[in-house]
Amino acid sequence: MLQTISYLYQVADVFAFLVLAAAGLAIIFGMMGIINMAHGEFIAVGAYVTTYSYQAGAPLVLGILLGSAAAGLFGIALERTVVRRFYHRPIDSLVATWGISLIMTQGALLLFGSGAPGVGTPFGSVAVAGGSFSIYRLVLLLIAVLVLAGLYLVFMKTRFGVHARATMQNAAMARSLGVPVDRVYAATFGLGAALAGLAGGLYAPTMTLSPMMGGSFVIEAFVTVVAGGADVLVGTPPAAIVLAVIKATATSFYGQVYGVMGLLVAVCIVVRVLPDGFTGWMTRRST
Amino acid sequence: MLLATVATLATTAALAQDKPPIKVGFLEDQSGEIALLTLPKLRGAQLAVEEINKAGGIDGRQLELIAYDPQFDNAKFQEFTRRLIDSDEIDVLFAGATSASREAVRPIIDRTDIPYFYTNQYEGGVCDANMIGTGGLPEQQLSTLVPWMMEKYGKKVYTIAADYNFGQISAEWTRKLVEENGGEIVGEEMIPLGVSQFGQTIQNIQAAKPDWLMTLVVGNSQASFYEQAPAAGLKIPMGSSITIGLGFEHKRFKPPAMENMHVAMNWFEEVSSPDADAFKQRWRAKFPEETYINDMGQNAYAAVYLYKKLVEMAEGSTELADLRTQIATGQACIDAPEGQICIDPKSQHVSHRMWQVSVDAQHNVTVERSWDKVEPYWLGEVGCDLTQYDPKEQYTPSYLPEPQ
Numbered sequence: 001m002l003q004t005i006s007y008l009y010q011v012a013d014v015f016a017f018l019v020l021a022a023a024g025l026a027i028i029f030g031m032m033g034i035i036n037m038a039h040g041e042f043i044a045v046g047a048y049v050t051t052y053s054y055q056a057g058a059p060l061v062l063g064i065l066l067g068s069a070a071a072g073l074f075g076i077a078l079e080r081t082v083v084r085r086f087y088h089r090p091i092d093s094l095v096a097t098w099g100i101s102l103i104m105t106q107g108a109l110l111l112f113g114s115g116a117p118g119v120g121t122p123f124g125s126v127a128v129a130g131g132s133f134s135i136y137r138l139v140l141l142l143i144a145v146l147v148l149a150g151l152y153l154v155f156m157k158t159r160f161g162v163h164a165r166a167t168m169q170n171a172a173m174a175r176s177l178g179v180p181v182d183r184v185y186a187a188t189f190g191l192g193a194a195l196a197g198l199a200g201g202l203y204a205p206t207m208t209l210s211p212m213m214g215g216s217f218v219i220e221a222f223v224t225v226v227a228g229g230a231d232v233l234v235g236t237p238p239a240a241i242v243l244a245v246i247k248a249t250a251t252s253f254y255g256q257v258y259g260v261m262g263l264l265v266a267v268c269i270v271v272r273v274l275p276d277g278f279t280g281w282m283t284r285r286s287t
Numbered sequence: 288m289l290l291a292t293v294a295t296l297a298t299t300a301a302l303a304q305d306k307p308p309i310k311v312g313f314l315e316d317q318s319g320e321i322a323l324l325t326l327p328k329l330r331g332a333q334l335a336v337e338e339i340n341k342a343g344g345i346d347g348r349q350l351e352l353i354a355y356d357p358q359f360d361n362a363k364f365q366e367f368t369r370r371l372i373d374s375d376e377i378d379v380l381f382a383g384a385t386s387a388s389r390e391a392v393r394p395i396i397d398r399t400d401i402p403y404f405y406t407n408q409y410e411g412g413v414c415d416a417n418m419i420g421t422g423g424l425p426e427q428q429l430s431t432l433v434p435w436m437m438e439k440y441g442k443k444v445y446t447i448a449a450d451y452n453f454g455q456i457s458a459e460w461t462r463k464l465v466e467e468n469g470g471e472i473v474g475e476e477m478i479p480l481g482v483s484q485f486g487q488t489i490q491n492i493q494a495a496k497p498d499w500l501m502t503l504v505v506g507n508s509q510a511s512f513y514e515q516a517p518a519a520g521l522k523i524p525m526g527s528s529i530t531i532g533l534g535f536e537h538k539r540f541k542p543p544a545m546e547n548m549h550v551a552m553n554w555f556e557e558v559s560s561p562d563a564d565a566f567k568q569r570w571r572a573k574f575p576e577e578t579y580i581n582d583m584g585q586n587a588y589a590a591v592y593l594y595k596k597l598v599e600m601a602e603g604s605t606e607l608a609d610l611r612t613q614i615a616t617g618q619a620c621i622d623a624p625e626g627q628i629c630i631d632p633k634s635q636h637v638s639h640r641m642w643q644v645s646v647d648a649q650h651n652v653t654v655e656r657s658w659d660k661v662e663p664y665w666l667g668e669v670g671c672d673l674t675q676y677d678p679k680e681q682y683t684p685s686y687l688p689e690p691q
Contacts, residue, residue, distance in 0.1 A: 006490050013486040109318050118514060120541035125520030131493055132520025137486065206514050207483055208539065210507040212320055216483035251487040255476040257450055259487065 002129040010252060013137050015244035016144040019236065020203070021217040022224035023147055024196030026232035028189060030225050030279075031168050034083055035090050037098035039221055040214020041105060042193045045071040046200025048112065051209055054119050060205065063119075067201030068194045075193020079186045087171075087185070108211035119205040140202055147195065152233055154191075164188045223263055227270045229277025238278040242266070308351040309344075309598070309605060311336065311591070312377035314367050314392070315384060319359025320480070320506040324534055325384045327584030328406065329354060330574050332381060335591035337573070345595045346603035353377065361391040368395045378605040379594055381406060384583065385505070386453040390681070393418065397679050400607045404594065406586040408528065408552065410456035411636075411663075412682040414671035416611060420636040421590045421628070423553050423582070425460040426665040427639050428528040431658070432551040433464040433501075435643070440524045441498025442470035447488060447512070448503035450477035456683050457503045457528060463684045473497045483508040485515045492521060499524040502548075510536060513544045524549065531555060531646060535579035543648040549655070553639035554585040554625045557652040566624035589623035593630070593637070596621045615674050626659070632674050634666035 021043075028036045036042075050067035054060055078100065086093035123135035155161035166174040167184045175181045199217065207213060224243060228235030246266045251259030274281050315328040336350045344350060353375050357363040364383060371377045372395070380396055381404045383389040389405050396403045397417050405413070408423035437444070444465050448454030454477060462472050474495040476488055489512075492500060500523050504512050513536055516523075524547045530536050532552035537545045556567065556579050566588070570580050597619055601609040613619055620629035626640030641658040670688040671678070682688055 002494075006494070010487050010490065013484075017484055106318060109322070118540050118544075120544075121514055121518035125518060127520065131490065134486075134515070134519040136518060206518065207511040208507040208514070210320075210323065211318075213483075213507065215320075216481050216508045248487060252491070255491070256478045256482055256488060260479050260482065 002131045005129055006131055007248065007252060009133055009137075010248040011244050012141045014248050015240050016137070016141040017203075018220055018224045018240040018243055019144040019148060020140065020195075020199040021221040022228070022236055022240065023151065023232065024192040024194070024199065025221045026225045026228060026236045027151075027192035027195065029222075030228065030230045030232055030235065031164075032185070032188060032192070033088065033090055033093075034086060034189070035094040035097065036192075037094055038078075038101040038104060039196055040212075040218040041101050041108075042071045042075060042196035043200035043203075043214040043217050044104070044108065044211060045074055046197030047204035047207070047209060047213060048108070048200075049197070050201035050204045051119055060119065060122060064198065064201035064204075067204070068198040071197020071200065072190045072194030075196075076186050076190035078193075079189035083189060084182075084185060105211045112211065118209065121205045136206065143202060147198070148233075148237055155233060160184070160187065220263070223267045227267045227277050229274075229279025231279040231283070234282045235277050235279035238282065239270075242270075242278075306348045308349045309379070310375060310377040311350050311352050311594075312368075312371035312375060312380040312382070313352055313354040314357050314364055314371070314380070314382035314388075315354070315587075316359045317354075317356035320508065321359060321384060323507065323539075324581060324583055327577065327579075327581050328384065328587040330570075330577070331584035331586070331588035332591055334570060334573055335588045338569070339591065339595055345598050348603075350591075357388065359385075361388050364388045364391045365395060368392050372396070372399055372401065377401060379404065381587065381590060383407065385451070386410060386456075387451050389413075390452065393679075402594075402597075402605075402607045402610055404590045406590045407583060408533065408586075410453050410460065410683075411665060412456070413680075414634060414666055414673060414677075414682060414688065415679045416635070416673050416677040417607065417679075418635060419590075419593070419614075419630060420634075420663075421593060422586050423528070423551075423639060423641075424636060424663050424665065425457065425528070426663065427553065427641055427661045428551045429457070429460050429464055431641060431656075431661070432526050432528070432549060432643060433461060434468050435656070436499050436524070436526045436549060437465065437468050437470050442468070443473045443496070443498045444470055444501060445474040445476075445492050445495055445497035445499075446472065446501040446503065447476050447478060447492075448501075449505035449509060450479045451505075452681075454478075454503050454505065458501075459684055461501050461503075478504060478509055480506055481508050483511045485512045486519070488512070489516055489519045489521050492516075492523070497523070499526060501525075502527045503529065505529065510534065510539075513540055517544055517546075522546070526550070528552070531644060531652065532582040535581055537646050537650040537652065538579050540650075542650040545646045545650055546648045548646040549643065551641060551643040552582050553628075553641055554582040555642060555644055555652060555654075556580045557644070558625070558642055558654070560626070562622060562626070563624045585624050589621065589625070589628065592621050592623065593619070593628070611673075631663050631667065633672045634663050635673055636663035636666065638662045 025039045046067035049070040050063040053063035053066045125132045163179045163184045228239035247259045247263045250262030316322045316325040336352045355367040403418045406421045411424040446458045448458040526549045531550045532555040597610045600613040615632045628637045641661045643656045
């Protein structure tokens with residue numbers, strides 16, 4: 001009984017982490033084709049703003065929203081100044097965003113020092129069937145599901161979503177039909193950055209704050225997006241579920257080293273068998 | 288990327304003198320995963336160099352500190368070590384916090400006649416005539432702590448450790464000590480560096496039901512364990528050789544994350560004595576922003592003075608052979624902020640004044656026990672004798688020197 005609950009909780013926990021870590025990247029890399037090496041730094045922006053807002057007296061929820069908003073605005077500013085020059089030049093975008101990443105981590109190190117006081121995880125724990133589980137991690141799962149649902153609504157049901165999908169598919173055609181392509185690019189990039197900031201804000205209470213903290217999200221984020229493929233709605237959720245099951249299983253039986261190895265081996269196999277990731281597989285099935 | 292910052296201390300007085308300065312090469316991470324903990328090393332060395340220079344230098348020669356930032360990258364440690372040797376022409380090297388970086392530096396410095404101070408606490412066992420180890424060792428930290436923890440909390444122990452040489456060998460030491468004392472290791476998990484999510488590890492620990500936990504996790508990401516464990520309801524006595532005095536988690540995490548943590552180490556900022564208090568005052572006058580003067584900072588500071596002592600004993604010579612002749616006398620001792628420390632001729636590691644502390648729910652630190660002098664005896668006991676033979680090896684409880 002405890003083992004089953006414990007296992008399901010672990011899968012849920014890893015799933016939430018993968019979805020939240022990857023959602024922003026899935027939009028920026030998956031949809032827009034920008035290999036965003038500064039993804040971890042967007043996450044750190046969210047975490048820092050959340051923590052400093054909380055230290056200044058704001059409630060944690062408000063702090064997380066501020067963190068997400070700050071990362072989003074920062075993303076828009078970067079898109080306007082740097083990233084917009086690199087659409088359809090993925091390798092150049094890699095170098096440019098890597099440079100941004102280095103400037104941001106070293107800059108944060110100079111500004112804030114290499115650490116900051118923590119927030120503390122809210123809600124405590126719940127005891128079930130002889131084990132105890134952090135309630136906050138279950139809240140994270142709920143938020144991960146809400147983020148996916150929210151993305152579905154935004155991209156499928158709103159005018160902005162239609163414009164965004166049209167722009168990413170064929171920018172010239174979209175422009176000739178009157179879509180404000182430049183603004184759509186900026187807003188979409190900002191949305192991706194805001195989701196990264198949200199991940200940072202949500203995980204800030206559970207982690208050590210440091211300018212390099214985004215690094216511990218980046219591998220998982222890229223792995224999930226690569227396995228998921230280009231479409232954040234169709235590809236990311238199944239990729240996150242499959243990878244969560246593999247990682248949780250390997251970790252529970254053999255420890256963290258095998259959890260990390262399992263994740264990387266799994267993504268190698270996925271990329272070999274499904275070159276377009278789960279997106280390709282899902283869309284093939286539906287057509 | 289050569290983003291290295293060159294921090295050369297002004298040697299104003301040196302200009303007027305004709306004796307050339309002593310060049311001190313210094314490599315510690317100023318950025319990267321563990322910079323929070325290693326920056327105090329740079330500041331400790333800066334403080335010591337400044338004090339020594341003000342007081343007239345070593346044998347009339349000023350010290351010139353040449354520091355680069357290896358950014359938690361072992362390849363950069365090697366690159367900068369070569370640069371310090373070849374273009375800066377250093378007289379002495381201070382380098383490395385992690386055991387991985389030390390093992391990266393050692394083969395390079397071993398091909399020279401430059402003395403190398405490794406100022407970190409570590410898993411022990413390096414028997415190398417170039418290296419002088421000035422940090423705490425397993426026989427000083429773990430041999431004191433583990434039996435006490437077993438007596439107080441029980442014989443079932445679970446170890447989580449960073450997955451590299453430090454964590455692996457420290458876990459081996461823990462296993463050896465637990466078994467020698469009639470206990471049992473009910474679980475042992477290695478954590479890759481950079482891992483920040485511990486949900487499954489926490490449940491593995493809960494399932495194994497240990498009496499206490501040995502935590503040997505390293506770096507900012509892994510330190511997240513201390514936040515996530517109590518949040519998941521895991522409240523258990525913990526022992527460690529690197530928290531509090533080194534990582535000052537009790538200052539970084541919101542209480543009661545570090546409650547019931549027990550550590551044996553040669554320095555905690557909380558320790559008080561006339562020497563320690565005066566040292567803390569000087570440090571805070573120069574670096575008022577310091578969160579915590581950690582063990583790394585104290586060790587780096589003391590190591591510069593230990594070097595000064597050796598050069599003075601050798602009547603101004605900075606040659607490794609002359610310094611080693613002085614080490615062989617067994618009289619190379621200084622009064623460090625922690626207390627007196629002496630270099631053991633056989634292993635070239637130092638004896639320490641040791642403290643064992645515990646942390647309460649409000650993150651107050653209490654000294655449980657202390658020892659005036661704990662010798663670095665293990666290497667000498669198993670057969671390392673650098674006065675006779677220089678194998679340049681690292682030994683562990685399962686890899687012992689061949690009888691000579």
